[in-house]
Amino acid sequence: MNSRDFWRRRRASRASRTGGFCRTLQFRVSSCNNPEGGLSRARMLGRQGHARRRGRPMRKSLPHRLLAPGLLALATSACANVPADAGFSGISEVVSSRTGAAPVWPRTDAGRAEAMAAADEILAGRVGMDEAVALAFLSSPRLQAELEELGIARAELVSALLPPNPFVEVTRPARGNLLELEVSASLLDFLFWPQRARAGRAGMEAAQARATASLAEAAAEVRIAFIDHVAARQALDLYRQAEAAGQAAQLAAEALFDAGNIAQVDYDRQRQFAAQMIAERMKAEAEIGPTREHLVAVLGLTAEQAEKLQLAPRLPSPGEAPLDSERLVRAAMSDSLQLAAAEADLKQLAASRGVRNVGALLGDLEFGASFERDGSWSDESYTLGFSLPVDLGIAGRQRVASEFRQAMQTLQQTRLDSLADVRSAAQRAESARALALFHRDVSLPVSAEVFDGVVRDFNAMQIGMFELLQARRERVDAGRDYLDAVAAYWRSHADLERHVRVSEFEAADMAETGHIHPPEENDPAGMEPGHQQHEGHGH
Incomplete structure (x- = not known):
């Protein structure tokens, strides 16, 4: 019954009574399956029975004795044990050990100002991957919104630890001295008070586990976004240099063609290569803005902070030693944040399962007491009412059972997904690491030597323009292949960071800097225009 129906019935009840002063005090606590706390029909019928028993003398007891000071003191003591930060300090320690950056949860103006100052300090320098994660923990509104789930869970826990909220109804007619006080409460909430408290604590622990996993996920997303943008900038640098070399080579080829030293087809091939490098540069530029x-x-x-953002120019080179994949997978599965969150959700459902099953059967099980005073307390009566579902609560209990089985299956699937994700990410990381080192140590040096040899042969008129252009193109492709392998390694590395701190399983420290292509003297884009012209004069 909603509040409008309740007050309509109360007015009808008053109209049927004789004149006098009437006032009602009602204490009501919602049952577990009816949080709105509507009045049941059974309780209204109990009140009608009370109206027929008004003539019974009342014992000398006052309504305020219905209050339970001892229970209130116990509840207050229990609430004092709820941490003010909803357990965020422990979450921060776990996330810091996993990601290398400590999250913050500012809830005051002073805390937000301190976080902004720390973000400005990071923006004052060059931002690498770890600094980007710390910056997101300080500035991201999305993360702060997700952390507020901790505050919501804490509030729900405090409500579960406290006794049910009383509902007081005071009724007084326009004439007479009759005073009526009515008190009613959900008996289920009182009987299952300890169970409600346990369910509230389980909900708090589930919120903490979800927040920890969410922060680790956010750190991985930040790293991947950083990798994508820095890799796009490196690709643009590569193709800008290749474009400059292509333009210079085209000018030299034009001079050679005008002098009659090369054929039209060779000149056109040089123009085609220059146009291809322009197109590659344009495609690379198109990736900068979105990333x-x-x-x-x-x-x-914010827009002002974004203007200050200066990123590291290059991605670090992968480590020389391979990851200890087997130990990494075992550690990730034994200490997975995603698994911990799924297990906490299952425990939360298990803690509230019994209360919800009883509530599905009894519905609004409410106890009420009514007192009247006409000069002195003269009458008291008590009522007990409950709503009996026509299906005997079968639907409600089936829902509880299905939700519990659903959580169990979700946990099992999360375990399988986590294992597959960790294994596949470790395999991708190791493959990309080996490929990046192969390109760095083999492909790039070989392509440099080939290019230098082709230039010498071209100057000696032993090969034509086609072979020179092909060697130059292969030189550019080798640089791009190395860059792609480095970026793929760090993306897989970030995926692993969702589950475990990867640095603990690396046999050697990572290099802090790396090159996407060889030094400038061997760079496919590093050929000076004058050198190209010198080649032509050698014909």
Whole structure:
């Protein structure tokens, strides 16, 4: 019954009574399956029975004795044990050990100002991957919104630890001295008070586990966004240099063609190569804006902060030693944050399962007491009412059982997904690491030697323009292949960070800097125009 129906019935009940002063005090606590706390029909019928028993003398007891000071003191003591930060300090320690950056949860103006100052300090320098994660923890509105789930869970826990909220009804007619006080409460909430408290604590633990996993996921997303943007910038640098070399080579080829030293087809091939490098540069430029905007959004930066953002120019080179994949997978599965969150959700459902099953059967099980005073307390009566579902609560209990089985299956699937994700990410990381080192140590040096040999043969008129252009193109492709392998390694590395701290399973420290292509003297884009012209004069 909603509040409108309740007051309509109360007015009808008053109209049937004789004149006098009437006032009602009602204490009501909602049952577990009816949080709105509507009045049951059974309780209204109990009140009608009370009206027929008004003539019974009342014992000398006052309504305020219905209050339970001892229970209130016990509840207050229990609430004092609820941490004010909803357990965020423990979450921060776990996330910091996993990601290398400590999250913050500012809830006051002073805390937000301190977080902003820390973000500005990071933006004052060059931002690498770890600094980007710390910056997101300080600035991201999305992360702060997700952390507020901790505050919501804490509030629900406090409500579960406290006794049910009383509902007081005071009724007084326009004439007479009759005073009526009515008190009613959900008996289920009182009987299952300890169970409600346990369910509230389980909900708090589930919220903490979800927040921890969410922060680890956010750190991985920040790293991937950082990798995508820095890799796009490196690709643009590569093709800008290749374009400059192509333009210079085209000018030299034009001079050679005008002098009659090369054929038209060779000149056209040089022009085609220059046009291809322009197209590659344009495609690389098209990736800069979207990847930067995505990174800024993930970091949660304002427009003013985004202008200050200066990123590291290159991705670090992968480590020389391989990952200890087997030990990494075992550790990830034994200490997975995603698994911990799924297990906490299952425990939360298990803690509330019994209360919800009883509530599905009895519905509104409410106890009420009514007192009247006409100069002195003269009458009291008590009522007990409950709503009996026509299906005997079968639907409600089936829902509880299905939700519990659903959580169990979700946990099992999360375990399988986590295992597959960790194994596949470790395999991708190791493959990309080996490929990046192969390109760095083999492909790039060999392509440099081939290019130098082709230039010498071209100057000696032993080969034509086609072979020179092909060697130059292969030189550019080798640089791009190395860059792609490095970026793929760090993306897989970030995926692993969702589950475990990867640095603990690396046999050697990572290099802090790396090159996507060889030094400038061997760079496919590093050929000076004058050198190309010198080749032509040698014909």
